[in-house]
Amino acid sequence: MKLYSYFRSSASFRVRIALNLKGLPYDYASVHLVRNGGEQLAPAYRAIHPDGLVPALEDEGQLLQQSLAIIEYLDETHPQPPLLPAAPADRAYVRSLALQVACDIHPLNNLRVLKYLTGTLGVSDEAKQQWYRHWVTAGFASMEARLAGDGRSGKFCCGDQPTLADLCLVPQVWNAQRFDIALDAYPTIKRIHDHAMTMDAFALAAPGKQPDAE
Amino acid sequence: MKLYSYFRSSASFRVRIALNLKGLPYDYASVHLVRNGGEQLAPAYRAIHPDGLVPALEDEGQLLQQSLAIIEYLDETHPQPPLLPAAPADRAYVRSLALQVACDIHPLNNLRVLKYLTGTLGVSDEAKQQWYRHWVTAGFASMEARLAGDGRSGKFCCGDQPTLADLCLVPQVWNAQRFDIALDAYPTIKRIHDHAMTMDAFALAAPGKQPDAE
Numbered sequence: 001m002k003l004y005s006y007f008r009s010s011a012s013f014r015v016r017i018a019l020n021l022k023g024l025p026y027d028y029a030s031v032h033l034v035r036n037g038g039e040q041l042a043p044a045y046r047a048i049h050p051d052g053l054v055p056a057l058e059d060e061g062q063l064l065q066q067s068l069a070i071i072e073y074l075d076e077t078h079p080q081p082p083l084l085p086a087a088p089a090d091r092a093y094v095r096s097l098a099l100q101v102a103c104d105i106h107p108l109n110n111l112r113v114l115k116y117l118t119g120t121l122g123v124s125d126e127a128k129q130q131w132y133r134h135w136v137t138a139g140f141a142s143m144e145a146r147l148a149g150d151g152r153s154g155k156f157c158c159g160d161q162p163t164l165a166d167l168c169l170v171p172q173v174w175n176a177q178r179f180d181i182a183l184d185a186y187p188t189i190k191r192i193h194d195h196a197m198t199m200d201a202f203a204l205a206a207p208g209k210q211p212d213a214e
Numbered sequence: 215m216k217l218y219s220y221f222r223s224s225a226s227f228r229v230r231i232a233l234n235l236k237g238l239p240y241d242y243a244s245v246h247l248v249r250n251g252g253e254q255l256a257p258a259y260r261a262i263h264p265d266g267l268v269p270a271l272e273d274e275g276q277l278l279q280q281s282l283a284i285i286e287y288l289d290e291t292h293p294q295p296p297l298l299p300a301a302p303a304d305r306a307y308v309r310s311l312a313l314q315v316a317c318d319i320h321p322l323n324n325l326r327v328l329k330y331l332t333g334t335l336g337v338s339d340e341a342k343q344q345w346y347r348h349w350v351t352a353g354f355a356s357m358e359a360r361l362a363g364d365g366r367s368g369k370f371c372c373g374d375q376p377t378l379a380d381l382c383l384v385p386q387v388w389n390a391q392r393f394d395i396a397l398d399a400y401p402t403i404k405r406i407h408d409h410a411m412t413m414d415a416f417a418l419a420a421p422g423k424q425p426d427a428e
Contacts, residue, residue: 051356053318062303066317069309076302088290089276095283102313103280104267107321116348123335134330142265 001026002058004048006033006040007210010106010171011067012055016205017167018071022078030212033111068102071164083164093150094158097143097165101172105139109175129179136176137185143169144186153188155195162196170196174206215240216272218262220247220254221424224320224385225281226269230419231381232285236292244426247325282316285378297378307364308372311357311379315386319353323389343393350390354400357383361402369409376410384410388420 003019003026005012019026031054032039039045040052049056049065057064057073064070075083084091107113109132117123117131152158157165173183173193183190196202207213217233217240219226233240245268246253253259254266263270263279271278271287278284289297298305321327323346331337331345366372371379387397387407397404410416421427 050359051352060303062306064303064306064310066310066313068317069306069313072309073302073306076305088287089274089278091290092276092278092283092287095286096278096280099280099283099316103282103317103321107317108327113322116345117335120348121331121335121337121341121345127335131330131335134334138265145264 002029003027004029004031004045004054004056004058005210005212006031006054007207007213009033009054010175011053011102013171013174013205013207014067014167015055015057015070015074016210017162017170017202018074018083020201020205021081021083021162022074024074024078028211030210032212068098068164068168071167075164081161083162083167085158085163090152090158093152094163094165097146097157098168100139100143101168104142105135105172106175108135132179133181136172136179136181139172140176140181140183140186140189144189147188147192153192156192162199162201166192166196169193170202216243217241218243218245218259218268218270218272219424219426220245220268221421221427223247223268224389225267225316227385227388227419227421228281228381229269229271229284229288230424231376231384231416232288232297234415234419235295235297235376236288238288238292242425244424246426282312282378282382285381289378295375297376297381299372299377304366304372307366308377308379311360311371312382314353314357315382318356319349319386322349346393347395350386350393350395351399353386354390354395354397354403358400358403361406367402367406370406376413376415380406380410383407384416 001024003015005016005028031045040054046052048063055067055070057070064073071083084094114128117128118125147153147157154160156162157169169189170193173189215238217229219230219242245259254268260266262277269281269284271284278287285297298308328342331342332339361367361371368374370376371383383403384407387403
């Protein structure tokens with residue numbers, strides 16, 4: 001398998017955790033989103049992923065995109081350890097937590113959107129930072145309330161083993177910390193993040209551990 | 215089952231199509247996102263969905279949120295007709311198309327985000343419309359290229375039966391038309407949309423057919 005990744009991309013981070021948890025070796029292909037005017041926009045990477053987004057996973061001649069679709073694919077083709085619980089209502093709960101990150105927080109704060117705000121809309125750097133914090137804190141407040149109030153919470157979001165929800169939450173926490181967002185108001189999220197980072201599968205997937213880290 | 219829905223919400227529209235395709239009867243609970251200062255923000259609905267987002271599905275005492283998680287749940291609990299193909303790589307393809315709508319287009323253009331742009335950031339109505347078009351046309355251009363170039367395209371996004379991808383694409387087309395975005399540049403998307411709308415499951419899920427339609 002070959003993973004097209006950027007060390008700071010939280011969607012790439014999600015997939016790296018999944019590959020590590022499944023014990024799947026992979027080639028790391030760096031696509032630097034800033035250097036050279038954005039390597040994701042160069043023809044070489046456009047041939048892999050026409051939109052110039054990371055991650056993309058190459059497996060058995062297939063080119064897969066969208067981190068959540070890639071992770072579900074890995075879970076279906078390499079079922080152990082499972083990244084979703086067994087019962088449909090629990091699977092829906094885990095997927096809904098993952099989607100809170102993947103739909104309600106992350107798309108508003110990724111690089112191309114922040115660039116549109118400051119470039120096309122001429123928004124100030126301060127207003128951009130506020131925008132970033134607004135969506136992270138709204139999303140985290142909601143997730144904290146769910147996690148703190150749900151009997152399914154354990155060492156991880158749902159029970160004591162990592163699921164798709166944790167694979168999305170942990171990289172989002174890393175992003176939040178990078179933007180100096182304090183986690184004091186989200187003790188359950190912080191506890192889950194801190195526990196996850198004691199596991200090699202999470203720690204070795206972190207941005208600072210990637211070959212293209214700066 | 216009880217679906218908390220707003221006629222114009224495209225995430226609600228996705229779930230309504232799934233319920234119709236599965237032949238599942240449900241109670242329609244309208245949550246009007248504009249009237250009364252936004253019924254989704256009132257305590258009655260906050261007790262159902264603390265974030266005040268639609269849709270939410272109540273089934274057997276469970277309250278489910280996030281449209282894609284709800285649809286996967288319906289597909290697992292009521293497998294016929296299936297909303298995902300059988301092979302893992304095809305499932306990943308369908309999910310990635312669905313996520314292109316659900317992560318790369320829709321979150322940038324929903325009501326709370328447009329409100330932040332015009333309210334907090336003081337963006338003009340014209341610039342807001344441009345923002346809307348920018349993300350829709352970028353996303354549709356990418357999806358059109360994938361659909362036009364992939365041998366799996368049929369009457370629907372993947373083959374001749376509707377999948378999760380169509381359930382996301384069709385409501386996004388409805389939204390685009392509402393914002394006067396021409397579909398000429400996206401002939402495959404238009405063809406799939408037009409075919410889908412000949413089916414009762416899609417047509418009867420459309421905003422104009424809902425009890426709270428205006």
